[in-house]
Amino acid sequence: MLHPKNTEVYFTLNNGVRMPAIGLGTANVVEQIPQTKQAVKAAIKSGYRHIDTAWAYQCEDRVGEALKELFEEGVVKREDIFVTTKVWPTNWDRVDESISRSLENLGLDHVDLVLQHWPLCFNRLEDPDGIDGVRRNPYHEDGSPHYNEKGDYLETFKTLEKLYLAKDPRFRAIGVSNYPVEYLERLLKECQVVPAINQVECHPHLPQMELRDFCTKHNIRLEAYSPLGATNAPLIDNELVKKIAGKYACSTQNVLIAYHMRQGVVSVPRSVNPKHIASNVQFVALSKEDIDTLNKFGVENTKRIVDEPFAAAIPGFRENK
16 A cells, blocks of 8 residues: 655644644754755755744744745745744744744745744843844843743733734734643633644653643644654654564654654654655554554653753643643
C-alpha cells in the first residue's frame, strides 16, 4: 500500500482552513538564526508547505527573504504556503501592531494563522540590543521575570478574536500556544471563538494526554513544538524509539513525527540541516499498539524538556498532564 509523504497530509481546522500536518519550525538557537533562510528554502523544495515562525524568533525577515525568492523563482505560490506567526507576551496589549510588524518582516500581506505565544503579560523594557528595541524576555535585577501585574493574558486572545470576527484580512485563523487545560476552560467561557490551534511542547516524554483529550473534545487541534525533544533532538536516541524505528525500517525522526501525525497532532520540527529537513517527509504507518506504547512510556517517564523560567507563573503548566 502506497502512503502519502508527510508533507502531503493536511488537517482541517475548526473554521474549515486546511493546515499541513507537518511544518518547519524556525525557533532556532541564536547561532543558527542566520541559516534560517536556507533552511526555509530547503524545506519548501523538499515539499513542506508550512512554516512556523514568530516575532520572538528574530528570523521573520529571513523567512520572508526565502519566500520572496521562492515565489520569484516559481518554486511555489503564496496560496500554497501556510505561514504561522505569534504575538509575544511583550506585545500582549499591542496585538494589532505585532501582527503588522510580523507581516512587514515577512514581506507578506497576510499569514494563515496567528497564535498567542504564551498566556502571560510582560512589561515592555527598552533595550537597544533587543528585538525592535524591546527586550524579548524582561527580567528584574534579581532575575525574576518582569510580569505586568495589571495585565490579563486573555485580553490578547480577545483582541485576536475581535479582529477575526471583523474579518481582518491579515490572517485566516487564530489560536493559542502553551495553554494548559485550566486556561482553555476560562477562554471557552469568556470568548466566542474557539481557538483553531493550541501549540505546546509534545513528544513521547511529554504526551500531554489530558490536554490532548480536552482539545479533541472541544475541536481544538493540538500542535507539537519540539516534537523530537527540543535542541539537539534528544529523543532520536531514545531506546524505545530506536526499537520501533527498527521495526519499520525507518529513522527515529520519522517515528517521532508519525507519533504525532497518527494521533491527529500537527508537528513543527526545527532544523537548519537540509538533509535532516528532507528526511522528515517519509510517512510511517505506526500501529495503534506502537502509539499506545509510546504514550505509556511518556506517562511513566514524564519530562518537560523546554522549561522557560517565566512559565512558572502559569498554574498547571508544569503538571505535564
